[in-house]
Amino acid sequence: MKPKAKRSPSQLEACWKEKDLISGRVSDAMVVIMRTNGCCWAKTGGCSMCGYRTASLTQVTEDDLNRQIDEALSRYEGEPFVKFYTSGSFLDENEIPATVRERIFKEFSGCERILFESRPEFVTSEVLVTIPKNATIALGLESSDPEILDVSINKGFTPEDSRRAGILIGEHGLMVRTYLILKPLFLTESAAMDDTVRSALFADGFSDEISINPLNIQRGTLAERLWRAGEARSPWIWSLIEVLRRLSGNVGARLMSSPSGGGTARGVHNCGKCDGDALDAVERFSFSQNINDLEVSCGCIGAWQTYIEAERILGTASDLDRGFDNDLALGCEKDGRI
Ligand code: SF4
Ligand SMILES: [Zn+2]
Structure with a gap:
């Protein structure tokens, strides 16, 4: 090697x-x-x-x-x-x-x-007065739920810490971009969508922009370990689109998403055939904020709905695709899609 x-x-x-x-x-x-x-x-x-x-x-x-x-x-x-x-x-x-x-x-x-x-603990008035007014400070809030932030993400700070930092940044005349994660570990698609919507409403109070990052499986992480064991799946692109739809018109901040690893087994993905179109729709919406730009269709929307229902019935956030069609999931890896 x-x-x-x-x-x-x-x-x-x-x-x-x-x-x-x-x-x-x-x-x-x-x-x-x-x-x-x-x-x-x-x-x-x-x-x-x-x-x-x-x-x-x-x-x-x-x-x-x-x-x-x-x-x-x-x-x-x-x-x-x-x-x-x-x-x-x-x-x-x-x-x-x-x-x-x-x-x-x-x-x-x-x-x-x-x-x-920056993490919020480094956001202080002493530092903020040294920063030019054309600056935007991005905060990785991830979730407004303290338990999710602690157990699923192990973030090491609370939602209140981010809120304090966001308000302070605004008071110094600077802009705030808040990052939220869609579908951290142990959450089903449905719980993940609800969490991101709630988190965006929380972040809207101190954010100029809210950027939604669907879970992307990175190497050497706990997320990767669970993903390899079939116990985690990055969200469907339909879930991301649904979250943007639910939030559109209900927050003052600009909504955006530029997913890493989109369309791969490690990143946010649908059936494989519509991934490009669905991600293009998300990108168009991120620029336009026009809900009509989220219009995209594919037969796999039914599979997504069934997936959500199956998670509910089985009470699990494990990767159900993997359970039902292991060859397909591993095939993605062989295809170099991860
Ligand atoms: S996401 Fe990574 S870089 Fe950001 S606070 Fe957590 S460990 Fe640090
Ligand atoms: Zn599809």
Whole structure:
């Protein structure tokens, strides 16, 4: 077997271009994934679905981070929106020291919008006054249910912690994007949809945008272990569409979803034939907020309804597809769909 290439701490993990919105206008965006010393919470075990523990390094210096910024600048083509992710918290000084943060803000001061993510414990007034007003801070609330946050996700903070952080960010004139997970471990499709709807209504009180992330099975996680054992399944795309439908018109925040691993066995998926169309519909809706853009049809919608009913009767959140057609599920892996 070929040995794995060593990842350099002075190189970005990834950098790509995509579209996003600025004040309702579709704009070019650059996404920068930085290599840092990693999420403090991941080091103590981390969230059940998060594979970032394996993505983090341990000895990333300030010099390394500055070289990563140089690399980001060399890729930058004037996109008005730049997003910085660190596989952790941008506001954690152990990942991004204040001096590096300041440099990023200075270098990208011409952007209309800049976005980064943080756990709520790093969101303080002392830090917020140092952040430019074009910034959006993303909060990984995941669920507004304290028990789900604790037992299914092992998030290490409470919904109230996120609310406090969100309100404080708003008071400092900055925007909030809240991430919610659809179908964390141990929840059926039906319970997962209800949870995400409730969570979005909770987040709406302090969020400008709500982004729904369907469970994506990442390597080296508890979620992967249960998934391999047939005890977890990423949600159907129909469930995601249903959640967006239920929320449309009922929240002030912009609703969006850009699923990782969509259409694969590890990510949100339907029957395989309609996945592309269904995911396109979600993307169109994320930009337009027009519920009509969620219109898409396929015969497997009946299978989804039956699946929900079967989960209810059997009282289980295990992967029923796997139980009934093991060859099909394993075939996905052979096909390279995971
Ligand atoms: S999901 Fe976020 S908070 Fe949880 S372990 Fe991963 S990076 Fe850390
Ligand atoms: Zn289908």
